[in-house]
Amino acid sequence: xxxxxxxxxxxxxxxxxxxxxxxxxxxxxxxxxxxxxxxxxxxxxxxxxxxxxxxxxxxxxxxxxxxxxxxxxxxxxxxxxxxxxxxxxxxxxxxxxxxxxxxxxxxxxxxxxxxxxxxxxxxxxxxxxxxxxxxxxxxxxxxxxxxxxxxxxxxxxxxxxxxxxxxxxxxxxxxxxxxxxxxxxxxxxxxxxxxxxxxxxxxxxxxxxxxxxxxxxxxxxxxxxxxxxx
Amino acid sequence: xxxxxxxxxxxxxxxxxxxxxxxxxxxxxxxxxxxxxxxxxxxxxxxxxxxxxxxxxxxxxxxxxxxxxxxxxxxxxxxxxxxxxxxxxxxxxxxxxxxxxxxxxxxxxxxxxxxxxxxxxxxxxxxxxxxxxxxxxxxxxxxxxxxxxxxxxxxxxxxxxxxxxxxxxxxxxxxxxxxxxxxxxxxxxxxxxxxxxxxxxxxxxxxxxxxxxxxxxxxxxxxxxxxxxxxxxxxxxxxxxxxxxxxxxxxxxxxxxxxxxxxxxxxxxxxxxxxxxxxxxxxxxxxxxxxxxxxxxxxxxxxxxxxxxxxxxxxxxxxxxxxxxxxxxxxxxxxxxxxxxxxxxxxxxxxxxxxxxxxxxxxxxxxxxxxxxxxxxxxxxxxxxxxxxxxxxxxxxxxxxxxxxxxxxxxxxxxxxxxxxxxxxxxxxxxxxxxxxxxxxxxxxxxxxxxxxxxxxxxxxxxxxxxxxxxxxxxxxxxxxxxxxxxxxxxxxxxxxxxxxxxxxxxxxxxxxxxxxxxxxxxxxxxxxxxxxxxxxxxxxxxxxxxxxxxxxxx
Numbered sequence: 001x002x003x004x005x006x007x008x009x010x011x012x013x014x015x016x017x018x019x020x021x022x023x024x025x026x027x028x029x030x031x032x033x034x035x036x037x038x039x040x041x042x043x044x045x046x047x048x049x050x051x052x053x054x055x056x057x058x059x060x061x062x063x064x065x066x067x068x069x070x071x072x073x074x075x076x077x078x079x080x081x082x083x084x085x086x087x088x089x090x091x092x093x094x095x096x097x098x099x100x101x102x103x104x105x106x107x108x109x110x111x112x113x114x115x116x117x118x119x120x121x122x123x124x125x126x127x128x129x130x131x132x133x134x135x136x137x138x139x140x141x142x143x144x145x146x147x148x149x150x151x152x153x154x155x156x157x158x159x160x161x162x163x164x165x166x167x168x169x170x171x172x173x174x175x176x177x178x179x180x181x182x183x184x185x186x187x188x189x190x191x192x193x194x195x196x197x198x199x200x201x202x203x204x205x206x207x208x209x210x211x212x213x214x215x216x217x218x219x220x221x222x223x224x225x226x227x228x229x230x
Numbered sequence: 231x232x233x234x235x236x237x238x239x240x241x242x243x244x245x246x247x248x249x250x251x252x253x254x255x256x257x258x259x260x261x262x263x264x265x266x267x268x269x270x271x272x273x274x275x276x277x278x279x280x281x282x283x284x285x286x287x288x289x290x291x292x293x294x295x296x297x298x299x300x301x302x303x304x305x306x307x308x309x310x311x312x313x314x315x316x317x318x319x320x321x322x323x324x325x326x327x328x329x330x331x332x333x334x335x336x337x338x339x340x341x342x343x344x345x346x347x348x349x350x351x352x353x354x355x356x357x358x359x360x361x362x363x364x365x366x367x368x369x370x371x372x373x374x375x376x377x378x379x380x381x382x383x384x385x386x387x388x389x390x391x392x393x394x395x396x397x398x399x400x401x402x403x404x405x406x407x408x409x410x411x412x413x414x415x416x417x418x419x420x421x422x423x424x425x426x427x428x429x430x431x432x433x434x435x436x437x438x439x440x441x442x443x444x445x446x447x448x449x450x451x452x453x454x455x456x457x458x459x460x461x462x463x464x465x466x467x468x469x470x471x472x473x474x475x476x477x478x479x480x481x482x483x484x485x486x487x488x489x490x491x492x493x494x495x496x497x498x499x500x501x502x503x504x505x506x507x508x509x510x511x512x513x514x515x516x517x518x519x520x521x522x523x524x525x526x527x528x529x530x531x532x533x534x535x536x537x538x539x540x541x542x543x544x545x546x547x548x549x550x551x552x553x554x555x556x557x558x559x560x561x562x563x564x565x566x567x568x569x570x571x572x573x574x575x576x577x578x579x580x581x582x583x584x585x586x587x588x589x590x591x592x593x594x595x596x597x598x599x600x601x602x603x604x605x606x607x608x609x610x611x612x613x614x615x616x617x618x619x620x621x622x623x624x625x626x627x628x629x630x631x632x633x634x635x636x637x638x639x640x641x642x643x644x645x646x647x648x649x650x651x652x653x654x655x656x657x658x659x660x661x662x663x664x665x666x667x668x669x670x671x672x673x674x675x676x677x678x679x680x681x682x683x684x685x686x687x688x689x690x691x692x693x694x695x696x697x698x699x700x701x702x703x704x705x706x707x708x709x710x711x712x713x714x715x716x717x718x719x720x721x722x723x724x725x726x727x728x729x730x731x732x733x734x735x736x737x738x739x740x741x742x743x744x745x746x747x748x749x750x751x752x753x754x755x756x757x758x759x760x761x762x763x764x765x766x767x768x769x770x771x772x773x774x775x776x777x778x779x780x781x782x783x784x785x
Contacts, residue, residue, distance in 0.1 A: 004741075004744045004748070005744055005747070007748075008744065008747050008748050008751055011748075011751055011752075011755070012751045012754070012755075015755050015758075016755065016758050019755070019758055019759050019762055020762060022762075023759070023762035023763060023765065024762070024765075127736075129736040129737050129738065130736075130737050130738050130739045130743075131737065135747070142758075215769075215772060216772055216775075219769065219772050219773050
């Protein structure tokens with residue numbers, strides 16, 4: 001709409017990232033370059049994913065309204081590569097355990113934010129026409145920060161040896177849920193016909209639940225019980 | 231630290247082509263932003279004729295939309311349905327300094343009820359004459375546009391609020407539309423050439439010594455918005471009749487037995503709706519240069535609006551004298567009109583030329599001024615009929631059967647005159663193969679109304695002119711286009727460019743809304759900051775909850 005509106009959107013999208021970076025203790029560990037590396041890894045993973053998608057899922061121009069569930073499902077399966085990417089980042093980064101997944105999650109989310117949100121905001125939010133979708137998009141990026149950090153946390157939990165074995169199915173199912181989130185969203189849009197605001201709310205609640213469960217499991221780990229940073 | 235930096239750079243350098251490849255698709259995918267609602271609008275006429283200006287002097291609209299009845303119109307664009315626009319309302323908006331007016335008309339204009347049509351015709355006349363600076367546009371109402379109209383109408387704009395607080399709230403929640411027009415700027419078309427096309431059929435004998443009959447029809451149309459003026463009846467029907475006459479008589483004139491001792495001159499004149507500018511110039515040119523067209527002209531027959539009704543009116547400035555060529559032709563017409571079943575009502579309408587009036591009534595008056603025997607044939611009984619200059623004059627106004635019948639009547643009475651035979655014997659002449667054909671007429675008419683033929687839109691290079699020229703050359707000889715430009719110092723007419731524009735309706739929020747949003751976002755961010763500052767409280771609560779059962783176990 002105006003430059004002011006663009007400023008609003010950018011503030012809503014980016015300042016929470018800065019706050020999280022400052023308050024989570026990442027800044028005290030000079031973890032900036034580690035985050036950048038994680039971001040680079042994000043780029044590389046996306047590229048690999050795109051190669052796979054372009055090779056095995058050629059774009060169909062049919063453009064029908066119907067939802068191709070199996071096709072979408074397979075595409076989301078490719079997103080499992082994200083988890084591998086996150087895992088690789090964490091094995092490469094030396095540091096405290098909680099630092100590892102924070103770095104991976106932050107770097108990953110920031111990189112995604114820059115790659116996918118800057119240009120639409122720049123092009124759209126400054127345009128003459130007002131649309132709520134830019135505010136929604138900015139808010140959505142906050143949600144995806146939580147999502148990525150909790151995913152990183154889950155991946156980290158998955159690779160732990162001292163994780164309670166009974167927790168393993170929970171972790172796996174949460175990871176899969178996170179992975180197939182876009183598919184679930186698509187189905188929700190088609191089946192229930194959720195409006196954009198309701199969808200955003202649903203996403204937020206879903207992500208918060210996953211985050212809380214993950215956090216609880218993380219804190220259950222014996223190592224955390226003994227020498228906790230907090 | 232530096233090691234890390236170089237490491238990162240290394241990674242980027244290695245991956246540069248790849249990351250480049252990665253950016254491009256994202257850029258491509260994201261650049262097209264959903265365009266705003268876009269629709270076509272047609273500008274109201276603007277022209278200067280004989281020193282008087284018509285139409286609005288401004289054309290630009292870039293302002294917020296308001297419905298009819300909102301309290302403040304200043305620098306706002308009024309969006310109204312046709313029935314909401316009245317002359318008094320319009321004057322009121324002018325006095326309030328409204329910035330623009332977009333009038334929604336149905337996509338199919340014939341859907342209007344009789345009363346609404348009447349209203350539109352009155353409005354067309356009034357708006358043109360009214361002197362104002364408000365740009366007026368006509369927009370065919372698409373579904374999208376109807377939605378925009380509804381939201382403008384229902385939009386709670388700050389203007390209507392009762393209290394200051396309501397106005398404040400309204401400003402924050404309002405959903406306004408910014409109407410933005412795009413297109414080339416309107417500019418005067420000085421030196422605009424009006425094209426007229428003429429052709430002839432020579433009679434048998436020495437051409438120079440034969441009398442001529444001149445058949446004239448102006449081809450341009452007129453309406454309140456030049457881009458919408460189809461002009462099917464006035465004067466698409468006249469052009470069709472002229473073309474059909476040219477076709478029929480060209481066949482007759484190629485046969486030596488039916489080669490008459492008259493020259494037939496056909497003229498498609500331009501600028502007919504602007505006081506017959508093309509005709510005027512053509513007469514001047516031919517009186518000076520090529521005298522033989524007029525010295526022996528038997529009469530001049532002008533064709534105007536011949537596509538409807540059971541009547542035919544012959545408009546004359548001076549009733550033809552008994553025994554003159556005109557009187558004979560008139561008699562033929564009358565007899566032939568009667569002989570049709572059902573009978574066609576034929577009248578002669580006598581109206582003296584009003585020299586005080588700047589605008590001539592009918593095209594034949596241009597010839598009558600020069601003391602030529604001339605008359606106009608039309609189904610209309612008065613030149614003031616609003617149908618002659620309305621955007622309502624669409625294809626539905628023309629009945630091809632009636633048109634075909636009129637061609638028959640005119641062709642037969644002409645033939646009876648030039649062969650000097652009785653009207654009853656001549657009807658065999660136009661039998662099956664030589665008769666007027668409705669299919670040809672209908673095709674011609676469809677071609678003519680495809681596009682608006684308003685004088686300012688039809689330059690000599692226009693495809694309409696070349697097509698008409700080609701069609702005429704198929705039947706006639708010496709087909710040529712003559713152009714007429716207005717005098718540089720004292721132009722009789724001046725047109726302005728631009729008829730169709732694209733208008734965008736952008737959904738906008740008032741500036742106060744941005745402030746509200748900024749405040750809300752700031753509050754949200756403070757909340758986030760506060761939350762992350764107190765994260766450890768959350769952690770310890772969860773930890774307590776998690777630890778307690780384990781402690782129980784260990785005990």
